[in-house]
Amino acid sequence: MGREQSMKPDYKVLAYVTTNKDRVIASAGVALFATSEKDANEMTVDIAKGLKADVVQLTNGDYMVIRV
Amino acid sequence: MGKQQISSEDITIIIIALIIGTLARLLVLKEDYRQYPSFPNGYLIQVVTGFVAAALGAVAIPALMTKNFVAVTFLTLALQQFRDVRKMEKESLTELENTEYTYRGSAYIDGIAKTFESRNYLAFITALCTSLVITVLPFNLWVNGAIGIVVGITVFYLLKYFTKGKSIGDIAQVKPGKIEVKDSSLYVDGMYVSNLLGTENAAKLVKEEGLAVVIYPNEQHYRINLDNFGQRQAALFEATRALGNKRWNFTRKDYEEGRIIIALVPIKQDIDALIEVVKKCPLLESTKKADEILKPKLKGEK
Numbered sequence: 001m002g003r004e005q006s007m008k009p010d011y012k013v014l015a016y017v018t019t020n021k022d023r024v025i026a027s028a029g030v031a032l033f034a035t036s037e038k039d040a041n042e043m044t045v046d047i048a049k050g051l052k053a054d055v056v057q058l059t060n061g062d063y064m065v066i067r068v
Numbered sequence: 069m070g071k072q073q074i075s076s077e078d079i080t081i082i083i084i085a086l087i088i089g090t091l092a093r094l095l096v097l098k099e100d101y102r103q104y105p106s107f108p109n110g111y112l113i114q115v116v117t118g119f120v121a122a123a124l125g126a127v128a129i130p131a132l133m134t135k136n137f138v139a140v141t142f143l144t145l146a147l148q149q150f151r152d153v154r155k156m157e158k159e160s161l162t163e164l165e166n167t168e169y170t171y172r173g174s175a176y177i178d179g180i181a182k183t184f185e186s187r188n189y190l191a192f193i194t195a196l197c198t199s200l201v202i203t204v205l206p207f208n209l210w211v212n213g214a215i216g217i218v219v220g221i222t223v224f225y226l227l228k229y230f231t232k233g234k235s236i237g238d239i240a241q242v243k244p245g246k247i248e249v250k251d252s253s254l255y256v257d258g259m260y261v262s263n264l265l266g267t268e269n270a271a272k273l274v275k276e277e278g279l280a281v282v283i284y285p286n287e288q289h290y291r292i293n294l295d296n297f298g299q300r301q302a303a304l305f306e307a308t309r310a311l312g313n314k315r316w317n318f319t320r321k322d323y324e325e326g327r328i329i330i331a332l333v334p335i336k337q338d339i340d341a342l343i344e345v346v347k348k349c350p351l352l353e354s355t356k357k358a359d360e361i362l363k364p365k366l367k368g369e370k
Contacts (some may be wrong), residue, residue, distance in 0.1 A: 029365050044267065054270070055267045055270065
C-alpha cells in the first residue's frame with residue numbers, strides 16, 4: 001500500500017479469537033481461545049459490538065477484531 | 069471642508085467599488101452539493117471577510133490619489149487578512165476531521181482553504197480595478213462609474229474563469245460497480261476491496277445496502293491525479309457527505325488498469341447521486357500535473 005500505510009486510517013488489533021490453543025499468544029490485543037466455531041463467532045461478535053470495532057475472518061477460520 | 073476630509077467624489081468611487089467587490093464575493097459564494105460553507109453562519113463570515121477585502125481594494129486608489137502614500141500598507145494588510153482567511157478555514161476544517169463520516173484529508177483541506185483565500189483576492193482585485201478605472205477616466209463621475217462597473221464585472225468573470233478548477237468527471241468516467249461478498253471479503257467488479265466483513269451481519273448489510281462506483285481514467289496519465297491518496301480520500305469524503313454513511317466506506321485502486329473504487333454503505337440509496345457527486349469532486353491542486361511539461365524535449369529531439 002506504499003504511502004497509505006503511514007496515513008490514516010490507523011489499524012489496531014483489539015482481539016484475536018481462535019479455536020486453536022497453539023495460536024493463543026501474548027500480544028498487544030487480547031488473544032482468546034474458543035471451544036468451538038460457534039463459540040468463536042459469538043465471542044467475536046460480542047467483543048466487536050462492545051468495542052464498536054470491525055471483524056476480519058482469516059482463511060484459517062480465526063477472527064481478528066480490529067479498529068480502523 | 070478640511071483638507072483631511074474625504075470628498076464626495078471619492079466617497080462615490082469607494083462605494084461603487086465596494087459594492088462591485090462585495091458582489092463579486094457573493095457571486096462565488098454558493099452552497100452546492102458540498103454543503104460548505106454552511107448556511108447561515110459560514111455565509112456571514114465569508115460575506116463579511118469579502119466585504120473587508122473589497123473595502124481594502126476600493127479605498128486604496130482614492131487614498132493614493134490624495135497623496136496618502138501610507139495607503140500602500142493597505143496592500144500588505146490585505147495580504148495578511150487573506151492569509152488569515154486561509155488559516156481560519158484550515159483550522160476550522162481540521163478540527164472537524166474527527167466528527168465527519170470519513171476524513172477530508174489534508175490535501176483537500178488545503179485546496180478548500182486556498183479557494184477561500186483566492187476568492188477574497190477576487191473581491192479585492194475587482195474592487196481595486198473598478199476604483200482605478202473610475203478614478204483615471206477623464207469623463208464625468210457617472211460615466212466613469214458606469215464604465216468602472218463594466219470593467220469590474222469583466223475583471224470578475226476573467227478571474228472566475230482563471231481560478232475555475234477541474235473535477236474528476238472532466239478526466240474520468242464514473243460508472244456503477246457491482247458489489248460481491250465472498251467469504252468475508254468485499255469485491256467490486258471482481259476487484260478486491262476489503263476483508264473487514266468478518267461477521268454475517270456485516271456481509272449481509274454490505275450485500276443488501278452497499279453502493280459502489282468505479283472511476284475509469286480517460287487517459288493513462290490521469291492516473292497520477294486519481295491514484296493520489298488525497299484525491300481518492302476527497303472523493304470518498306464527498307460521497308459520504310452527500311449520501312450519509314451507515315457503516316463502512318472504502319477506496320481502493322487497481323494497479324493494472326488504474327481503476328479507482330469508491331464503496332460505502334450509504335444512508336440514502338441513490339446510485340445516480342453517488343456517481344454525480346464523485347464526478348463533481350474537484351481535482352485537488354496539489355495533485356495536478358501538466359502532462360505536456362512531463363515530456364521534456366531533449367537536445368536534438370524534435
